[in-house]
Amino acid sequence: MAPHRPIDYGDATPEVRAVFDDIKRRRKIEDVNNFWKYLAHDPASLQRTWQSVKEIMAPGALDPLTKEMIYVAVSVTNNCRYCMASHTAAARAKGMTEAQYAELIAVVGLANETNRLANAYDPPVDAKFLAE
Amino acid sequence: MAPHRPIDYGDATPEVRAVFDDIKRRRKIEDVNNFWKYLAHDPASLQRTWQSVKEIMAPGALDPLTKEMIYVAVSVTNNCRYCMASHTAAARAKGMTEAQYAELIAVVGLANETNRLANAYDPPVDAKFLAE
């Protein structure tokens, strides 16, 4: 058996199909992304992860595009290739322009640089950041 | 000599003072944060880093608050305590509400979780994310 292979709709259990159906309905897409087809090897994780994604990525105090860009920022920092590809695409689908993408990546680069400058020079947190 | 100590305005070279003055003028603050006082040990880095921060964090295709939240997302992922404290404060100063902060952190947590699920199950990037 291959270590990891996608589970397509036709081969899925009813439990997995129910999640796939919900993803397709919500996202108005024909088929789910590979991420979900691979995660389907663990139906409990599939269900829980999709539930979390639905709740957390829904519009709330932050709009969906801002949330996708935050997702991209984390994925770039962690160098998760699949996640960068899928969430950059999702951000574009939600209206991210090339200029916005360029600025997003510039901020991510800058933050990763200054995080290390702060680690090294180790300034104490300013009192005002801690004050009541 | 202590490994790292702040360089205060009174002890700074004219080159360093010029950067401190620019930070204070731009940010309309009385004194610069500890980060800059420690980075002042390396005047070239101080100048270059402040120049980058000015350019990258300025309003552009993304608004300043969105940029600060992206900065926080990276700093939380990297566990840079100083950076979390200072950029969370900056985001609050730019209008981030507690509800927005809570959603930001929830997205960061989710992205760090699914980044590892993607690493482990290793789905190939869907063709549509690569297509022309």
Place this chain on the structure above:
Amino acid sequence: MAPHRPIDYGDATPEVRAVFDDIKRRRKIEDVNNFWKYLAHDPASLQRTWQSVKEIMAPGALDPLTKEMIYVAVSVTNNCRYCMASHTAAARAKGMTEAQYAELIAVVGLANETNRLANAYDPPVDAKFLAE
């Protein structure tokens, strides 16, 4: 010269062959994995690393399968593709079931999420965790 190429048994020095022979004998395999063939460019590292692997991964207070799963957890967190592949295979060879693998990855995902929630909300370590 290519930056990195495997050193096969036939091209190896006696010093490298001795390590390869020990790996093959211990693991009852015909040939060593690519990791060792590439590391053979640095015979001192090859020898030291194999020595550490032998000592640390041997059965002790923890059984070998638990150790392999911990290895996988770190490799998934660091996104080391080779290490995930080789240590997941090793864990399967030592009896890891698909259900165990699924739970392992779920814990890794959860830990990476809550690590960031803890970084962001920055709770002080509870006194009881520090107490004598």
Place this chain on the structure above:
Amino acid sequence: MAPHRPIDYGDATPEVRAVFDDIKRRRKIEDVNNFWKYLAHDPASLQRTWQSVKEIMAPGALDPLTKEMIYVAVSVTNNCRYCMASHTAAARAKGMTEAQYAELIAVVGLANETNRLANAYDPPVDAKFLAE
């Protein structure tokens, strides 16, 4: 308002109290850890995170102690101080001996070392690890 402060039971909303009560009942403890008191600023995250912890950390194909040790492995790799403290304590409460702890950390160290050796020498994943 201070950036982060604990929300104690007495100050909590009924929604938050319900989660605190469930944590205390399940874990047979008098009071919840600081992590939950800080996360209570985001009741939705509090509820979702506790739900995930309950499901994922329950005994299943892996026993609870193995799961805690995997949690520690990730937290050590990410240098999350709170998480190391709380999950090491949890693992000890579930029976982890000092000898087991020592071996766990030794494996984590080794995996972090060889992850970088593999990154640098970049061996291709052996065909057998990919084979059907």
Place this chain on the structure above:
Amino acid sequence: MAPHRPIDYGDATPEVRAVFDDIKRRRKIEDVNNFWKYLAHDPASLQRTWQSVKEIMAPGALDPLTKEMIYVAVSVTNNCRYCMASHTAAARAKGMTEAQYAELIAVVGLANETNRLANAYDPPVDAKFLAE
């Protein structure tokens, strides 16, 4: 449009060409590396990054080879495949021998290992490292 494609000299704006020309002149090369052709989608980042690279990587208190090896050390730790390839090549071009490379990687591996041992055992920083 493909998410990311190189911008070649012939398709570049005068602003981008000016950076490309400076890179080629400084490095005495016929064409710039792919990194710069992709970064050219964001001309401001292209210009700023090249400016930083020129300043930081120039000979100073540290010689250029030492700087390249430090760059490799970071890239291996972060598992940035492109950066490892390009900066290892640059270090070799500046005279890094295979023996030096092997020792560099061995130190990177060791540091990543002991970083985690220190995280886990959490020794307080010795007074002498903090003393004036």
Place this chain on the structure above:
Amino acid sequence: MAPHRPIDYGDATPEVRAVFDDIKRRRKIEDVNNFWKYLAHDPASLQRTWQSVKEIMAPGALDPLTKEMIYVAVSVTNNCRYCMASHTAAARAKGMTEAQYAELIAVVGLANETNRLANAYDPPVDAKFLAE
């Protein structure tokens, strides 16, 4: 019992004392650093780690100062506070000047930034970096 406490020479087993003695002799110091006193809880790790440090950090194709600076680069990237403190001190003891330290940190910051730019724009590795 406290989770982690130092094991001082007076309380150490003969096996641990032998390592402590070797560290003191080699480094010409009165007492070992806290790192070793905490690691002494796992005598096998203590011995193996000290053996690796002795071999890897010894002068070879790279001089000891270069090795210490590489160690610092990794520790800053990983944000290991103890390791930054101890290896920065060690580098200073081996002659690192403040100007060299400043350049080291600037390179580390730059590499962490460009690592993310490379992750995001994902340029293919140039053929010349792969060529034979």
